Amino acid sequence: MRSFSLIDLVSLVEALRWTVALVVLALAFGTPLALGLALGRISRSAALRWTMAACIQIIQSVPLLGLLFFFYFGMPVFLGIQVPATVAVTVAYTLYTAAFLGEIWRGGLEAVKQAQWEAGACLGLSAWQQFRHIIAPQALRLSLPPTVGFLVQLIKGTSLASILGFVELARAGQVVSAATFQPLLTYALVAAIYFALCLPLTLWSRSLEARLDGSR
């Protein structure tokens, strides 16, 4: 046993790299997919709407842990494909992000009154112009608080990647706690680091919300 030292703090902060990397990867691949799912969910084609709804339902119904297990341990068994752990977690977090953000954004898009589409159409705008300039900005403002709420969930959810051997923040906390026998201090620090990561996001969301709603 050794006492908690600066090295332990550094190792915790270093482990943050994986937490951030996983979030960035999930967002980079997940957000375009989420937009596709959201647009599919409000599409005129019933087949597309149902397909997207089914995809979202399936992914949302499986625990994140289950997704991670499936893509890392299940793929070789069911499909005979062995993927590196980084690919497995990226795919799992991407699908998780896409399903939840897709539903959040779908809700935002549907919250904008149908009459706004109509008003744009009556002025001779194309469907894309209506979406880009009239619907999306309003939906973005409506979706911002739940989007940031999900982002915070995602940051904390990266701790599950430790089961595939990723030494991200929570796993590093476990290692430090085992080495120093100071779980209270270690996990308090881990919690503080998560808090420091999430707080600016919430604050940024609030200021962005105020900026998007320029009339208030």
Place this chain on the structure above:
Amino acid sequence: MALVEIRDVHKTFGRVEVLKGVSLDVEEGEIVTIIGRSGSGKSTLLRCINALESVDSGDIRVEGEKVHAAMRDLKKFRQRVGIVFQAFNLFPHLKVERNITLAPLLTGRIDKARARALAEDVLTRVGLADKIDAWPEQLSGGQQQRVAIARCLAMAPHLMLFDEVTSALDPELVGEVLKVMEAMAKQGMTMILVTHEMGFARNVADRIVFMHQGRVWEQGPPAKLFASPETPELASFIASSR
């Protein structure tokens, strides 16, 4: 050739036939007011003229061009036919100026350098030049409706459709909107209005069209129609509107 030609238009929503063979011509520069009870098909007819609703059968032509939801130049067509709604439908996330200039800029009608001047021009026409930098929610209902009219005017339409534009307004705000529409009428704009404002219809319209049960029941000049209605349905409608 009339600017708007409507021939035997039928339209059904589910099992309800809302338009049962409507025929109507509107000449260039004419102001036609459509009156009638709720559910008589007035608003549906207006929406069909702008291809917001498709017709089941029959024919609508504007400037000789057949109107339908799948027409190739639908976007260009709608730039020529403005419509103002009961609920204003301003874009709440955009200031008044941007509400007005968004469509002219995106459709290439004007360039950025001229945008502000265009907004000022149309806002002056509706008496709201000082509100160019306001947000929609900072305006009263009457002002919002006037901005909605200005937004249509910015597209320089050949025909304006008004769908009960004063119905959602407090009584004291109705006058300011009607005044703007009256001024547009005097400038020769072709207008088709659906309205419950009988006084306005009587004073401004060249022709009144009374719709009943999905049909054009009776039509004619306001003085004649209001003084001596030919059908008991119109007589009863006029009596109930007093």
